[in-house]
Structure formats: structure tokens, C-alpha cells
Amino acid sequence: MTLAMTGEARAQAATGPVKVGFMLPYTGTYASLGNMIEAGFKLYVQEQGGKLGGREIQYFKVDDESEPAKATDNVNKLIKRDQVDVLVGTVHSGVALGMAKAAKESNTLLIIPNAGADAITGPLCSPNIVRSSFSNWQPGYSTGVVVAQKGHKRAMTITWNYAAGSETVKGFTEAFEKGGGKVVKDLNLPFPNVEFQALLTEIAAQKPDAVFAFFAGGGAVKFVKDYAAAGLNKTIPLYGSGFLTDGTLEAQGAAAQGLQTTLHYADNLDTPRNNAFRKSFALAYKANADVYAVQGYDAAQILAAGLNAVKGDLSKREALTTAMHKTTVDSPRGKFTLSAAGNPVQDMYLREAKGPNNEFKSIAVKALADPARGCKL
Numbered sequence: 001m002t003l004a005m006t007g008e009a010r011a012q013a014a015t016g017p018v019k020v021g022f023m024l025p026y027t028g029t030y031a032s033l034g035n036m037i038e039a040g041f042k043l044y045v046q047e048q049g050g051k052l053g054g055r056e057i058q059y060f061k062v063d064d065e066s067e068p069a070k071a072t073d074n075v076n077k078l079i080k081r082d083q084v085d086v087l088v089g090t091v092h093s094g095v096a097l098g099m100a101k102a103a104k105e106s107n108t109l110l111i112i113p114n115a116g117a118d119a120i121t122g123p124l125c126s127p128n129i130v131r132s133s134f135s136n137w138q139p140g141y142s143t144g145v146v147v148a149q150k151g152h153k154r155a156m157t158i159t160w161n162y163a164a165g166s167e168t169v170k171g172f173t174e175a176f177e178k179g180g181g182k183v184v185k186d187l188n189l190p191f192p193n194v195e196f197q198a199l200l201t202e203i204a205a206q207k208p209d210a211v212f213a214f215f216a217g218g219g220a221v222k223f224v225k226d227y228a229a230a231g232l233n234k235t236i237p238l239y240g241s242g243f244l245t246d247g248t249l250e251a252q253g254a255a256a257q258g259l260q261t262t263l264h265y266a267d268n269l270d271t272p273r274n275n276a277f278r279k280s281f282a283l284a285y286k287a288n289a290d291v292y293a294v295q296g297y298d299a300a301q302i303l304a305a306g307l308n309a310v311k312g313d314l315s316k317r318e319a320l321t322t323a324m325h326k327t328t329v330d331s332p333r334g335k336f337t338l339s340a341a342g343n344p345v346q347d348m349y350l351r352e353a354k355g356p357n358n359e360f361k362s363i364a365v366k367a368l369a370d371p372a373r374g375c376k377l
């Protein structure tokens with residue numbers, strides 16, 4: 001069925017504000033991630049004088065609480081009640097899967113500024129959905145490459161038992177075992193629990209050569225501190241996708257210093273683009289940017305590419321989504337493009353936690369593209 005636009009709707013499509021609906025966690029273990037994404041997005045819009053493609057931007061927001069069971073109701077507040085033009089969200093993969101289904105069914109534009117659920121740029125891929133962040137497979141895979149290169153042979157993994165955890169571990173295992181290692185045991189606990197003690201005891205008993213962890217936000221702070229408090233940081237090197245130490249270093253204190261992780265961003269990338277971004281962010285918010293702020297900023301850049309191409313006329317849907325997919329994003333992380341499935345093709349960096357920064361050490365994998373398994377466009 002094609003929906004005919006009324007004259008009024010057509011006029012609305014080219015004038016008045018573009019309605020952007022943030023669906024993000026503003027409470028719970030991922031609250032700071034949601035806030036950083038919103039801050040980054042709004043910073044880019046402010047830098048453009050408050051307009052994209054010649055149109056003012058009007059914001060709506062819903063706290064999704066990182067609660068998959070509420071995802072459909074929450075996203076419909078933005079789609080049906082607020083009638084937003086563009087959805088921006090979210091952090092949690094399980095919630096994002098619900099958003100992607102609703103966006104597909106209603107043909108609403110969706111820009112995902114974090115959640116890595118592989119299926120979104122796999123079997124659920126769609127022209128109206130793009131991601132400014134990563135697929136879960138990507139940082140798992142790049143960390144597996146590095147941990148194998150370091151010569152570690154037996155690894156254990158530990159994470160929350162949901163899509164982000166299991167898919168990141170899968171990516172890690174794929175690369176680590178291709179590089180000659182073996183994952184001897186996967187440990188997990190329900191999201192967002194932080195009772196790590198029994199699992200840390202098991203790691204101490206098994207004595208692997210290395211541990212790979214996916215945790216983020218408040219849970220990552222607690223995990224890194226507990227790992228050190230158990231004395232494991234002295235005997236078994238801990239690695240993670242970079243979320244383990246991103247936006248968390250201040251709260252983790254000494255426990256995180258020296259930790260090596262891989263991610264598509266490093267705080268101290270010494271490029272004019274990153275330096276300008278960090279300065280602008282610090283001035284606007286009196287806080288240091290992190291990877292989530294970058295992903296929010298780049299979500300706005302992708303929307304701008306689409307709106308600029310159609311001069312703000314949302315009724316030119318195909319030209320808009322094509323421009324969004326074809327753009328080269330001049331990101332603080334470095335320039336990147338989007339795959340056919342709408343996921344960033346990007347360099348993955350090895351970083352080391354030093355003081356308040358995740359410092360660049362080397363490129364772990366150049367221009368890493370998600371395999372987009374199951375995506376048919």
C-alpha cells in the first residue's frame with residue numbers, strides 16, 4: 001500500500017521543523033551513554049546553526065530504560081503520538097531490535113547511534129535504517145585479532161547474557177580461534193546484574209591466559225573494579241571491546257589503568273577533526289567526550305547528509321535515504337563510509353587506558369566491514 005500525502009502533509013514535509021525522536025536510556029546502567037549520545041547529536045546541530053537541510057530541528061524524547069519488553073510501546077510514543085520524522089536510538093541491542101521492527105513496519109527513518117545488534121544490519125537491514133556506531137561483531141572481532149597476536153592461547157569470556165554480549169563474544173571467538181587461540185569457557189550473567197564474585201572465582205580457578213569481557217556503562221565500572229579487587233589484574237590479563245573503559249575511566253580509577261581494548265574511537269586521536277570536536281564538546285558541556293558522544297554527533301551528520309541532499313524536503317524519501325547511505329562521514333574517529341547494509345566500515349583501534357583517556361596505540365584492523373550475514377536488499 002502506498003500512502004497518498006494530503007496537501008497539508010506535503011507542505012509540512014518541506015517546511016516547519018524536522019521532528020527528531022530520541023529513544024535512549026536516561027535511567028539505569030546505560031543512562032550516561034544515552035545522555036552522551038543526545039549531547040553529541042545536539043552539538044552537531046548547534047554547530048550548523050540549529051538547522052539541517054535548511055530546517056529547524058524539534059526534539060522529542062522517551063526513556064527506554066534499556067527494557068526490551070517496553071520497546072514497542074515506547075517507540076510507538078514517538079512514531080504514533082509524536083509523529084516524529086526520524087527516530088534516533090538506542091543503546092541496548094534488545095530494545096533496538098524492537099525499534100527496528102517498528103521502524104520497518106511504519107517506514108520511519110531510524111538512525112541507530114549505538115546498539116550493535118548484528119541482525120539490524122543483517123536479516124533486518126532496510127533502506128530506512130542506518131547505524132552511526134558499529135555491529136556487535138566488529139569490536140569483538142578486532143579484539144580477538146589483537147589477543148591472538150599477543151600470543152595468548154587459552155581465553156575465557158565473560159559478559160551479560162543478551163544480544164550485545166553473546167554477539168561480541170562470537171566475534172571475539174571467531175578472530176581469536178582463527179589466530180590460533182581457543183576459548184575454553186564462556187561465562188555470563190543476566191543483564192544488568194553486577195554480582196560478579198562467583199564468576200571471578202571460576203576464572204581464578206581455571207587460570208586462562210587471558211580474559212575477554214563485554215560490559216558497558218555502570219556495569220563496566222563495577223566489573224573492572226571487582227576484577228582488580230580480586231587480584232586477577234596481577235595474574236590474568238583482561239581485554240575487552242572498548243566499551244569496558246569508555247566513559248568510565250574516572251569512576252574506575254586505578255583499576256582500569258593500563259587496560260587494553262579495541263574500538264572505533266580513541267580519545268587522543270591527534271587530528272584536526274577530533275581536536276576541534278573535543279574542544280567544542282568540552283566548551284558546550286564542561287565534560288570530556290567519549291565514544292557515545294561521537295556516535296551521537298555522527299548520527300546527526302548522517303541525517304544532515306540526507307536532509308541537505310533533498311534541501312529539507314522529507315517527501316523525497318528515496319533521494320534522502322540514498323544520500324544517507326552514500327555519505328562519507330567526517331567523524332572525529334576518522335572518515336568512514338556505510339556498507340550496503342547501513343553499517344560503518346571503519347578502522348578499529350587498539351587503545352590503552354592512561355589517566356582519563358583511552359589512548360591510541362595502533363590500528364588493530366583497517367576498514368573493518370561487518371559481514372552483514374543475512375542482509376538482502
Ligand code: PHB
Binds near residue numbers: 091093114115215
Ligand atoms: C548494545 O546493547 O548493543 C550495547 C550496549 C552498550 C554498549 C555497546 C553495545 O556500550
